[in-house]
Amino acid sequence: MMSAADKKNIQREFKEEMDYDELLNCMRCGFCLPSCPTYIETGHQEKHSPRGRIALMKGVADGLIEPDDDLAHSLDVCLGCRACEPVCPSGVQYGHLLEDARTILQRNKRQTVGVKMLRKGIFDELFPRQDRMEKVTGLIGFYQRSGLSKVARKVGFMNLFPESMATMEKVLPEVPKRSVMKQRPRFFEHEGEKKATVALFAGCLMDTMFFDTNNATIKLLRKAGCDVLIPENQLCCGALHGHNGELEKSKQLAKQNIEAFEAAEADYIITNAGGCSAFLIDYDHLLKDEPEWSERAKHFVGKLKDISRILVELDFQKTHRLQLPDQIITYQDSCHLRNVMKTFNEPRILLKAIEGVHFVELEGADTCCGSAGDYNIVQPEMAMQILDHKMEKVADTCAQIIVTANPGCLLEMKLGVERAHKSNEVRAMHIADVLVEALVNE
């Protein structure tokens, strides 16, 4: 519960810190409403729509209403998928408003010591420290390899967790040994004609839990004619922090990443995680008030590309034969890759280029699957409702593979397959892994 003093503080900070011009930029036409998954899923509740949330933020900034727990709840329920942005004719930067509002609310939250410690542990000590990410995911690997996971499942240990988390545990990919992760080189040479030098943004989760997908990404880049660097000292992109009201920590991470990639002097910075790339591409906005960083951030942002985009630009699908056994494939957009990076044609072009594959467009592929960063952990009910509706649409495609382009979406799709009891018939895969599997003569 917010105390009177909390409310007063929050109100003052909304007045002082929220971008009022951006709040005014929303002219309340409602063009965003049909694009908002939570508005649709809640049966058209305006407080769960972008227009409603912006009105609530402005209401507090204007002093028309006091902030309260209902308002915080409305902001919490937002997936942050930003599907409202491309459809907004006025160009309202909803994602930025949401981040700013969440930062203010987070700062004023009264949390138990336990929650505070946990948040500090996750946001300060774990995600910004790649060595620790390796250790923690390494523990997951040990847990999987040792047979402990089987024991835990047998004795029902996972039943102590919310249903979604318990199912999630089953679908986690097999984490490689730390020693394997440690041994990977930092430079890979191009194959065939050289076309570009790229630096891979390896990502904290991608480079641990999805280590193999990163390896697949490197392989594709080399085959497309790229020298691939993996700059040292790169860290988590900071998205998780930004989306959870920890913007200051995001800024620190942004600066370290900018520095790490400046040293690489690559033509492009490549990501294979839509969620990370959408946060990376906002670094110039994140650091706009720091003159010594804003130019460097712009330079960084200018080099950013998703793996599927660079592959298409380098004609990878035309210069390499891709083939898979006859089957139906469908694609679920990563919201941030689509709505922020504006990359949505390229993955489809690549998948359609695979011989033997019948590509079926998923109805509503452009709407969120419910993963949304850590949303499925903090808002499990809404997340599962969205996911189950998504899986009904997936079933309509009769696809044997659901392809995604972001680790969160990938886990969510795996979770959806598991929940629908289809793990024997349907695979959820990252696009890089699909393409490597489809490479002929490998």
Add this chain to the structure above:
Amino acid sequence: MPLHSEKRLNKLKAQLIEIAGNENVDDTTSGRLVYSYDATPNFQALPEIVVAPRTAEEIAAVLKVCAETSTPVYTRGSGTNLCADTCPLKGGIVLLMKHLNKILELDKENLTITVQPGTITKEISDLVEKDNLFYPPDPSSMKISTIGGNLAENSGGLRGLKYGVTKDYVMALQVALPNGELIRTGGKLTKDVAGYDLTHLFVGSEGTLGVITEATLKLIPKPESQKTILALYQDIEAAGRSVSAIIAHKMIPVTLEFLDQDTIKAVEDFAHIGLPTNVKAILLIVQDGPQEIVDRDIHKIAEICRGEQAVDVRLASSAEEAEELATARRSALSALARLKPTTILEDATVPRSEIAAMVRAIAEVAQKYHVRISTFGHAGDGNLHPTCLTDARDEDEMSRVEEAFAEIFEKAIELGGTLTGEHGVGVTKAPYLEWKLGKAGMEVMRGIKQAIDPSGVMNPGKVFADKTKERTATIK
């Protein structure tokens, strides 16, 4: 200022809960704030309670309670209104239509569709087109707006020129009245002269008489084919003259839209579809019907445009490109909002022969009052949307904006036109309504209002102004 004492408010809340159920009555701060506005700039007021009834009977029961307790009722669909009709200016309750969102019947023998008021307009349009039928009214907000809102406002759209507006497609209604009665008007009948035409009294009544709880709409066969052209101009009056010339040549296209340079630039900035931003005006012209006739008409229209100094006439190469152009045009108002903090839009309408004169008058008024006005709109049916780009925080400019619009209204009426073609009177045009209707006309309206809503609870503060705006001496 609260309308009700806390005790009375609690009693009202209990009555509403008894009718609509606990989960459908909301008096939380957030719950009320998000229904305190619509798409009209500068209007906001919190209702005291938000209620979402599940049936027509529940709506009638709510209205009865409101009439008995003198509680204002503001009916709301998706809140895309442009004259503040959905804004609860005098508190009271906001009545949500979200539960009444079903399509009840598609009658392929009588070519009608019966729907509940909370149905999204585009859902109706999409559904009937699957059966090669056509529901022509297409307000720009059709992806978001509800049919109930379209009916209450008698909405127009891009296809008004050839096919008319919402009222031309309404055959029957069910309406809840403030006395708690539910009435049915009209029927699936082309001919029906039994009594006053109550159907068309409620269409366009802006929520000031009752609540439409069900509607039967007329459908027509879907046109076989369609073609779209863009005519580009370096002189906006030449574009205006083209519009009048097309009509004078007895050509009635489906759509004949005008966009000025500001609008073109803003729309292109949003949609990125390659609109030419270096021209002063565009006409977006669509014709539909049998292929040969469409080809012939489009050819002739292109010739007329060239004859009126169009610098270029382009044909959309595919159905997708045509759809992109129409979608881009629908975004015009909201796209203009990216240019300045506040966009104030009006829809003064003139006989189509006067379009060029109106375009010129708008430009003169903008210059006279030092305000920035961009114009787009349904030029073919004389319905322009002069949009003022301003900043609500600048009081001096806002008063000039008001004067500028007053003069535009004067000019429109002088040219034989009207204050509003499709957005409604609401709050924004209420002070000017008497200019159009005259004192005696207003008295007739008041008499009707008194007969149906004697306690004055239906959308109070709208259509009927406390005071009529004084006419300026500069014109007339």
